[in-house]
Amino acid sequence: xxxxxxxxxxxxxxxxxxxxxxxxxxxxxxxxxxxxxxxxxxxxxxxxxxxxxxxxxxxxxxxxxxxxxxxxxxxxxxxxxxxxxxxxxxxxxxxxxxxxxxxxxxxxxxxxxxxxxxxxxxxxxxxxxxxxxxxxxxxxxxxxxxxxxxxxxxxxxxxxxxxxxxxxxxxxxxxxxxxxxxxxxxxxxxxxxxxxxxxxxxxxxxxxxxxxxxxxxxxxxxxxxxxxxxxxxxxxxxxxxxxxxxxxxxxxxxxxxxxxxxxxxxxxxxxxxxxxxxxxxxxxxx
Ligand code: A3P
Numbered sequence: 001x002x003x004x005x006x007x008x009x010x011x012x013x014x015x016x017x018x019x020x021x022x023x024x025x026x027x028x029x030x031x032x033x034x035x036x037x038x039x040x041x042x043x044x045x046x047x048x049x050x051x052x053x054x055x056x057x058x059x060x061x062x063x064x065x066x067x068x069x070x071x072x073x074x075x076x077x078x079x080x081x082x083x084x085x086x087x088x089x090x091x092x093x094x095x096x097x098x099x100x101x102x103x104x105x106x107x108x109x110x111x112x113x114x115x116x117x118x119x120x121x122x123x124x125x126x127x128x129x130x131x132x133x134x135x136x137x138x139x140x141x142x143x144x145x146x147x148x149x150x151x152x153x154x155x156x157x158x159x160x161x162x163x164x165x166x167x168x169x170x171x172x173x174x175x176x177x178x179x180x181x182x183x184x185x186x187x188x189x190x191x192x193x194x195x196x197x198x199x200x201x202x203x204x205x206x207x208x209x210x211x212x213x214x215x216x217x218x219x220x221x222x223x224x225x226x227x228x229x230x231x232x233x234x235x236x237x238x239x240x241x242x243x244x245x246x247x248x249x250x251x252x253x254x255x256x257x258x259x260x261x262x263x264x265x266x267x268x269x270x271x272x273x274x275x276x277x278x279x280x281x282x283x284x285x286x
Contacts, residue, residue, distance in 0.1 A: 054095035102169035121184035124255035220250035
């Protein structure tokens with residue numbers, strides 16, 4: 001499959017698999033329930049991590065969902081074709097993930113009481129992670145050189161558009177106390193503490209023992225070994241773990257091993273310029 005088959009929707013480039021005009025329209029008209037929880041990310045910011053965390057937090061640490069249901073059916077992507085197929089099987093409270101920009105979220109989100117957790121990751125690490133993902137995902141175009149991929153990333157000619165647009169839209173979202181902002185970096189630094197925030201936000205009163213249990217099952221090592229989460233069930237032609245594992249490194253700051261001085265200067269200046277004057281600040285220095 002080549003990227004020429006990529007789906008374009010409202011000017012956004014979307015993956016050429018699992019995204020169709022029908023699935024995108026279905027997502028836009030999706031009937032959001034008050035108890036729904038959305039984990040929203042720009043790709044490569046911790047989406048699959050949320051697919052492990054949310055069912056555990058919502059169900060008091062019950063391991064059944066993460067041990068028996070593949071992540072894409074357990075916490076489906078709002079915009080993907082699987083959602084329509086599994087929606088009737090989702091138990092309330094439902095958890096979903098999405099890479100959609102804020103403006104593409106279903107209208108019913110705005111009139112519901114549903115909650116959103118927006119996970120943000122340093123864009124330099126996002127880009128590195130995405131670069132390797134393009135190398136292992138058979139349905140995506142080869143990323144070319146790191147330099148070439150960086151230009152595409154900065155121009156937004158990558159899946160789900162510009163990182164800065166995604167972040168701006170979601171940081172300025174008018175969802176009041178229905179949205180929690182969290183970073184990948186906070187989760188790596190102290191996962192139990194991040195889980196306490198998430199569980200408080202979702203109105204769950206989890207014991208310290210349950211928090212520790214969830215943290216253990218959501219560690220990089222546990223998830224990499226979980227067949228229901230590590231994409232080993234996906235045929236090699238779509239995701240080739242010999243080229244790069246989906247659970248690649250799971251660390252903060254791998255960009256330091258990839259950016260040279262010129263690339264860092266260019267990347268930083270473009271991102272800073274695009275966020276100039278915004279009413280929010282980034283949680284890390286670029
Ligand atoms: P790396 O490629 O830097 O390792 P997404 O799910 O949004 O596609 O994000 C994928 C990134 O999240 C990958 O980053 C992956 O390793 C990382 N990740 C997934 N689960 C993780 C975990 N439990 N701990 C740390 N990083 C995790």
